[in-house]
Amino acid sequence: MEHSLWNHLPLLVRANSKESVEYILQALWRTRQTGLDSADRLVIRDILQLPNDTDLDPLLVCLRMLIRRCVYENVSKDDIQKLFPEEVSPELQRLLTLLLQKFKTEWRADVFKDQVDFPRLKAMTWNMANQDAAQGTDPVAVINLKLRLCFVQLQDDTQSHLEVKFQLGKDTLETMVKSMYCIRDQLSDLGGASNRLLSQGTSIV
Numbered sequence: 001m002e003h004s005l006w007n008h009l010p011l012l013v014r015a016n017s018k019e020s021v022e023y024i025l026q027a028l029w030r031t032r033q034t035g036l037d038s039a040d041r042l043v044i045r046d047i048l049q050l051p052n053d054t055d056l057d058p059l060l061v062c063l064r065m066l067i068r069r070c071v072y073e074n075v076s077k078d079d080i081q082k083l084f085p086e087e088v089s090p091e092l093q094r095l096l097t098l099l100l101q102k103f104k105t106e107w108r109a110d111v112f113k114d115q116v117d118f119p120r121l122k123a124m125t126w127n128m129a130n131q132d133a134a135q136g137t138d139p140v141a142v143i144n145l146k147l148r149l150c151f152v153q154l155q156d157d158t159q160s161h162l163e164v165k166f167q168l169g170k171d172t173l174e175t176m177v178k179s180m181y182c183i184r185d186q187l188s189d190l191g192g193a194s195n196r197l198l199s200q201g202t203s204i205v
Contacts, residue, residue, distance in 0.1 A: 006085050008059040012092060014048045018099075023047070025099055028063055029107055033114075036060070070100045071107045119147040119162065129167065140167045 015021050024047065027040050036044070041053065050056050069075055069083060080100055084093045123146040128139055145164045168176065 006062065006087055008055055009062055009084075009088050010092065011048055011050070011055060011059050012096075013089070014050075016047075018095060020047045021095060022099055025063065025067065025103065028060065029067060029103070029110075032064070032067075066096065066100065067107070070104055071111060074104075074108070077101050119149050122146045122148045122161065138169055140169050141173060142167055 012021055012024075015024070024044055027036065027044065031037070031040065041056065044060075045051075045053070045056055048056070048059075066083065070080060075083070077097060080097045081093055084096075125144045126141050129142045143166055147162045147164060149160045149162055
């Protein structure tokens with residue numbers, strides 16, 4: 001974590017109660033996928049007695065990073081305290097450690113409920129099926145997909161595999177190939193847009 005972000009962490013001492021700091025952490029977790037709306041930002045600014053977002057945004061980024069480290073890396077109580085540099089007062093360190101530990105189990109359960117991991121393609125093979133020419137049947141391709149299934153748990157990942165086999169005729173295959181080209185183009189467009197946002201330093205706070 002950059003040193004400049006830590007410089008904003010002591011702003012939390014402006015909160016007049018433990019419950020106020022607790023509200024800020026809960027609000028950040030609740031909006032982890034969307035970012036804070038204007039109403040939440042106004043409430044937090046009032047809690048911290050900040051006139052604008054200049055100091056608020058770096059503080060929010062710092063707190064989100066702390067929350068992610070605690071939740072996604074399952075950082076222990078002792079290790080949480082090691083995350084703080086000397087610039088953060090012992091009192092504030094203890095308060096944040098206490099609150100992060102308090103909500104960690106609940107937040108990690110939220111991560112489990114949010115997690116959606118679709119099967120992933122591990123391998124694909126194909127061959128031409130032998131058709132009975134006497135019946136005038138058009139040739140078909142037999143596609144065999146080997147999929148990896150991931151069951152994401154809070155501590156580890158359990159994996160298994162599934163094989164799917166199906167036939168494609170010429171017309172169906174052409175339709176499928178066209179769809180794949182469209183998907184490729186859309187992924188390229190989305191990737192370009194994401195890179196532009198990253199180059200502009202856009203982030204959710």
